[in-house]
Amino acid sequence: MRKRLNRSRIFIFLFLIAVISLRIILETAFLSDRLNLYLFIHHFAWFVSVFVLVVLIARYLIGVPRNKLHYILYASPIILLPMVHAWIVGGKFHLQYVRSDILDILFHITTFNIFHPQNFVQSSLLILLFISLLVATWQKKGVLKALFVSVGGYIFLYLFMGVQWFGVAPNTKAIFAVNTTLSNHQFLALIYTVVAVIEGFILFLPEFKRS
DSSP: OHHHHHHHHHHHHHHHHHHHHHHHHHHHHHHTOOOOHHHHHHHHHHHHHHHHHHHHHIIIIIOOOGGGGGGGGGGGGGGGHHHHHHHHHTOOOOOOOOOSOHHHHHHHHHTTTTTOTTGGGGHHHHHHHHHHHHHHHHHHHOHHHHHHHHHHHHHHHHHHHHSOOEEESSSOOOSEEEOOSSOHHHHHHHHHHHHHHHHHHHHTHHHHHHO
């Protein structure tokens, strides 16, 4: 039984790696960018940090048991939805960080990016994400707690994904501009790798305390 469970987990993690890699390759093809190692690591680490954050929310806010958390990764193909959306409506796939004032950010959060000039293709993903949080929490917490957790979780995820927090000075509009000899992709690859490691530590903190 344990061998079967371990094989299942290995398959899910390989599946996640394949889905993220496919998204990066297709997105690069859409944007006609030249795929390089640091760009790939930057985007890969960013997606991993987002998925670990979703799992953190699932464990600590929704209450999903630890032995079932890895099944969440089966939902990873939803990151392909913006590309499918762009293909269906014939729009350009060129996502941008939200860099406007706080009122503009709040507007796009509450309208699921539907009216954003570049990021409107994310609307289907954001709506599905919110509904998934709401339904998953409703089953365990009840109506009021479900609304609180799903709205809070959605806003937190949006701010994490949609706002450019870090960048390399001086050619950046990020909130935290850092002077470094690293290129932007090198720096962000490092940042999001560290973020993913910290998230992983927090995720398994109860197990570390028991060991």
